[in-house]
Amino acid sequence: MNPASILVVDDEAPFVRSLVYALKKEGLKPTGVNSCAAALEVLRGTEIDLALVDLRMPEVDGMETLARLKALAPDLPVIMISAHGDTRAAVQAVKAGAVDYLTKPFELDDLIHCIHQALDRRRMHKEIEYHRSRQLSTASLIGASPAMAALREAVERVAGSGTSRILIHGESGTGKALVARAIHAGSRRADQPFVEVNCAALPEQLIEAELFGAEKGAYTGAHQKRTGLVAVAEGGTLFLDEIGEVPLALQAKLLHFLEDGTYRPVGAATVHAGNVRVVAATNRDLAALVREGQFREDLYYRLNVISVAVPALRERAGDALVLAEHFAARYAHQEACAPITLTPETVALLQAHLWPGNVRELKNLIERLTILYPGEVISPAVLPQELRGAAVPPQPGTATGAGAAPVMPATIDHHMDQAERQMLLAALSRSSGHKGRAAETLGISRHALKRRLQRLGL
Structure with a gap:
């Protein structure tokens, strides 16, 4: 691990030299300057992990230096160094964004402890932000x-x-x-x-x-x-x-x-x-x-x-049940009721179903069940017919009866075409054959509906 870069800002050159020497002995990487302008110049050209700033400096004092450093690097930890009697000003500096303060004269051990605490807090904050961003991007x-x-x-x-x-x-x-x-x-x-x-x-x-x-x-x-x-x-x-x-x-x-x-x-x-x-x-x-x-x-x-x-949902082994529980909790909150629960037989049917409509089909099912049977135990009897008839599809080469030939499962494209065909026909039936109204029902344009009908030979 690279040593932490420490910027020391104090107008007293002997103090800066002695502090830089002491920090080097502690395995840190200090840079000493004697003014706000010099500190800003270093910060623009070097990555600094923490700054030590004296409160009393000519031209630009410590409070203004703190403000300018934070404007250039908002997440830079700054520890203020105050003379005896400047404690009130040091507290004000903390309120303005400094992470801590020390009063001269101070022990080197106290300073090192203060530095490491501030660096640890910064490191922890970065890790939290990193994991939060990862969770945000994939939480859904x-x-x-x-x-x-x-x-x-x-x-x-x-x-x-x-x-x-x-x-x-x-x-x-x-x-x-x-x-x-x-x-x-x-x-x-x-x-x-x-x-x-x-x-x-x-x-x-x-x-x-x-x-x-x-x-x-x-x-x-x-x-x-x-x-x-x-x-x-x-x-x-x-x-x-x-x-x-x-x-x-x-x-x-x-x-x-x-x-x-x-x-x-x-x-x-x-x-x-x-x-x-x-x-x-x-x-x-x-x-x-x-x-x-x-x-x-x-x-x-x-x-x-x-x-x-x-x-597709059928390619996600076990996820149908995970999603069902997630949607049950969501719609229970939405409807202000207890979530539905599933019997073992219902769970088996959900896991065996091929879900041609994928997650959208499952979500709509759980929403419908929550509205119709709030907080109840869902048995197979209240499931749609297409789920009650669900069964694990026979594998290639598996006999379905005495002397039966191997049954090959239908292709994914076949299932997609069949599901799309049923949706289009149902929309046309509800709209009495009017293509414009059918397209609105499906949430697509009339032009898109026409192309889908042509592709499916309807």
Whole structure:
């Protein structure tokens, strides 16, 4: 461990020389100066761990020196040194930000003890802040499975990096927005805005104006100047959810912004610059969309600089029960009731279910059960039919009966398509076949609904 750097500030040169010599003998790394100006010069060019400042100095006294040192390095511990009779001023200095004070003449042992106490407090504060930042960035990523441990590790690495273009991919309902927020919370941009944009929910003709802004009169209905979400997110993170739904016409402009950070609001004559970290998310196979001509290849590669995969709930062994308990506590607090509890049979069904809707499906289930059966014990009888019929899927090569052939489990893509098909058909049924109302129910644009229907052959 490197010796702590101590800055000694006192106008009495003999005192400074003797103190520097004594501190060196104690294994510290002291630097002595005789004025506030010299102290500030040292602080600007050297990393200092602690400063010793005399209260009575000509030109700039100790109180003003303390203020200027703290302005330059707010977390620098400062110990004030006062002459006999200056105790009241020393106490005032502590109130102004000094960590302690000593009265001349003092024993060297007392000074060394005071220094080590202040350095230990500073070290502890830094460790607490470090662990607090780690907890903040991954606190929402709940789960004890190896898949979630790997995800939290990836989020911490990506969040702390300098990359400004990140792609999150995973099935619908896995929590990609939570991952995006965790990346933002663990980054150096954490105290700046986090702006979320659902690209599938915006009307196709308004996405550009929503992202980049628009001048008054730039299009029909633009009665006033619109500030784009890129400008709102300045200095922070812009989260583009459902990036695969961005129309081809806008993809070129989005690529230009990702390349050099500049954009032009709709109807504007000047180019603007934006400093944002762009995090995009999708539940679709962008590489397949590129092959089908629905997504620009250059935009795909620009977004896919750093990729984070969010595991499906069925890939997170044991996490369904952990999440169920978490949501039960959350919704119990929200509904001001006791949390629901699960029978062993119910637990077995939850663990056996494939969760095609992932965490979102589980969360909605627990919320519904909490509202309908507050504080009660949940038996299989009150579970939805799709859960009551849940069973552990047969493994490849396992016979299901006498002479039965091996049964291969359905693919992930098959389950995703089936779940999406059911959701689309249910929305169309509720809206009597009206696509616009069905799209609103699903929280996507009519254009996105049309493309999903075409892809599924509906």
